Amino acid sequence: MTVTMTSIRLDTNLADEAAKVLGVKSRTEAVHVALREIVALRRFKDLMRKHRGKLSFAGYDE
Numbered sequence: 001m002t003v004t005m006t007s008i009r010l011d012t013n014l015a016d017e018a019a020k021v022l023g024v025k026s027r028t029e030a031v032h033v034a035l036r037e038i039v040a041l042r043r044f045k046d047l048m049r050k051h052r053g054k055l056s057f058a059g060y061d062e
Contacts, residue, residue, distance in 0.1 A: 015030055
């Protein structure tokens with residue numbers, strides 16, 4: 001993983017709340033986790049959109 005120092009304006013209250021919700025220790029960690037989550041969510045949505053109507057799911061009791 002490439003790490004570069006950068007400076008951003010950040011709502012510290014929101015970052016602290018995110019860290020607490022995500023169970024991480026720092027604001028930096030919270031930002032990293034949140035970025036990974038949003039990228040994963042977008043990839044998942046894109047995948048679901050691409051395969052819409054083409055997949056079937058069977059339940060446990062079928």
